[in-house]
Amino acid sequence: MKILGIETSCDETAAAVVEDGTKILSSVVASSSQRHAKTGGIIPEVAARQQIKSIIPVIEQALVKAFEVENGKLEAGFSHLPLLTSRIDALAVTVGPGLIGSLLVGTETAKTLAYLWKKPIVGVNHLAAHIYANFISENPKSKYQNTEQGSRLRRKQTQNSKFKNQNSKLPEFPALALVVSGGHTDLVLMKGHGKLKWIGGTRDDAAGEAFDKCARLLGLPYPGGPAISAEAEKFFNSSRFTDHRSLTMFPRPMIGESNFDWSFSGLKTSVLRQLNGKTPSKSSVPMLAVEIQEAIVDVLVEKTLRALKKFKPRSLLLAGGVAANNRLAEKFQKKISKELHEKVSFHVPPPHLCTDNATYIAAYAHFNFNPADLKKISANPQLTITGEI
Numbered sequence: 014m015k016i017l018g019i020e021t022s023c024d025e026t027a028a029a030v031v032e033d034g035t036k037i038l039s040s041v042v043a044s045s046s047q048r049h050a051k052t053g054g055i056i057p058e059v060a061a062r063q064q065i066k067s068i069i070p071v072i073e074q075a076l077v078k079a080f081e082v083e084n085g086k087l088e089a090g091f092s093h094l095p096l097l098t099s100r101i102d103a104l105a106v107t108v109g110p111g112l113i114g115s116l117l118v119g120t121e122t123a124k125t126l127a128y129l130w131k132k133p134i135v136g137v138n139h140l141a142a143h144i145y146a147n148f149i150s151e152n153p154k155s156k157y158q159n160t161e162q163g164s165r166l167r168r169k170q171t172q173n174s175k176f177k178n179q180n181s182k183l184p185e186f187p188a189l190a191l192v193v194s195g196g197h198t199d200l201v202l203m204k205g206h207g208k209l210k211w212i213g214g215t216r217d218d219a220a221g222e223a224f225d226k227c228a229r230l231l232g233l234p235y236p237g238g239p240a241i242s243a244e245a246e247k248f249f250n251s252s253r254f255t256d257h258r259s260l261t262m263f264p265r266p267m268i269g270e271s272n273f274d275w276s277f278s279g280l281k282t283s284v285l286r287q288l289n290g291k292t293p294s295k296s297s298v299p300m301l302a303v304e305i306q307e308a309i310v311d312v313l314v315e316k317t318l319r320a321l322k323k324f325k326p327r328s329l330l331l332a333g334g335v336a337a338n339n340r341l342a343e344k345f346q347k348k349i350s351k352e353l354h355e356k357v358s359f360h361v362p363p364p365h366l367c368t369d370n371a372t373y374i375a376a377y378a379h380f381n382f383n384p385a386d387l388k389k390i391s392a393n394p395q396l397t398i399t400g401e402i
C-alpha cells in the first residue's frame with residue numbers, strides 16, 4: 014500500500030509517499046524555521062502563512078519524486094497529477110497536536126484532495142506518529158528531497174551524526190518509546206500498534222523547548238537543539254574536554270525520584286543565573302552548550318533506563334526532534350549495553366527522520382490503518398499522545 018503523508022503541525026510543510034509503512038518513495042520538507050530564527054521562536058501567524066504558500070508545491074513534488082522512477086523523468090506540473098494520484102492508495106494527515114493555523118492548512122488540504130481523488134484518508138496523531146520513524150528502513154537510492162532552508166540543517170545533522178544506528182530490524186513489541194520534541198516529552202509503553210500507555214512525561218517545559226530557550230540565552234539561533242549540539246561538539250573536540258563526568262554545572266531535577274516524569278523549566282533559570290543575565294562571550298558558548306546538553310541528556314537517559322528496568326520491554330524507540338541529538342543516542346547506547354547487557358534492542362531514526370517530516374505520518378497510517386469519514390478529520394491542537402482522534 015502506498016500512502017501520501019501530509020504534515021503541517023508547526024513550521025514544516027512536508028509530504029511523503031511511503032510504501033507498506035517502511036519504504037520511502039519520496040520525502041519533501043519545506044521549513045520556515047529560518048524566518049523564525051530572528052525572533053528566537055515561532056510566530057504562529059507567520060508559520061501558517063508559509064504553510065499556505067508551500068503546501069501544494071510540496072505535495073506535488075512528493076508525488077512527482079515518488080513515481081518518476083516508474084515514469085521516467087517528470088517535470089513538475091499539474092498535468093501529471095491524475096496519473097500520479099492513481100498510484101497512491103490513501104492519504105494520511107496530521108490532525109494534532111500543533112499550531113491551529115498550521116494544522117488547518119494540512120487537514121483542509123488533505124480532505125479536499127481525498128474528496129477529489131476519491132481516496133481513503135487517515136487522521137494521524139503527530140506525537141504517536143513520531144515513533145514510526147523507527148519502522149522506516151532507509152533506501153539510499155530513494156528519491157529524497159528536502160527543499161528550502163530546512164534542508165541544509167537536516168542534511169547537516171545527518172552528515173554530522175556520529176551515532177550510527179546498527180539496528181536494521183523492525184522494532185519488536187512490547188516497546189518503550191521516548192518521544193522528545195519541541196513541545197512534548199512523553200514516555201509510553203507500546204504493547205502493539207495503537208496500544209499505547211502513557212507512563213510519564215514533562216511537568217513543564219519539553220526537552221526541545223529547554224534546548225530552544227537555553228540556546229536563546231547563549232545568543233544561538235532557533236531551533237536551539239541543533240545549535241547547542243553543534244557548539245557542544247566543538248567543546249568535545251577541544252583540549253578543554255576531559256571527561257563527561259566533570260560536566261556538572263547545571264542541576265538534574267527529579268533524577269532520583271521513582272516516577273517517570275521530568276521538569277526542564279528550572280534549567281533555563283539556572284543558565285540565566287550562571288550568566289548573570291548577560292549574553293556570554295563567544296569563547297565560552299561551547300562549554301556552556303556542552304553543560305546544558307549533558308544536563309538534559311542525563312535526566313532523559315536516567316529516567317528512561319529506570320522504566321526499561323521496571324517494564325522490561327523488548328525495544329526502546331527514541332523519537333522526536335531531540336532524538337536527532339548525537340549525545341543522547343550515544344549515551345543511551347552505552348548505558349543499555351552496560352546496565353542492561355543489550356537485553357533491549359535500541360532504535361533511533363537517522364536525524365533527518367527525527368525532526369518533522371511526513372514519512373512517519375504515512376508509516377503510522379499504514380500500521381494503524383483506520384480511514385475516517387471526512388467530517389471526522391479536524392485539527393486538534395491539544396491532542397495528547399494517547400488521545401483519540
Ligand code: KG4
Pocket residue numbers: 023170193194195196197220221222224225236237238239242333334335336337338339367368369
Ligand atoms: O519533533 P520536532 O521536529 O518538532 C516538534 O514536533 O516539536 O522537534 C523540534 C525540536 C526543537 O526543539 C529542536 O531544537 C529539537 O527538536 N532538536 C534538537 C536537535 N535537533 C532538533 N534538540 C537537540 N539536539 C538536536 N540535534
Ligand code: ZN
Pocket residue numbers: 139143194195333334368369
Ligand atoms: Zn514533531
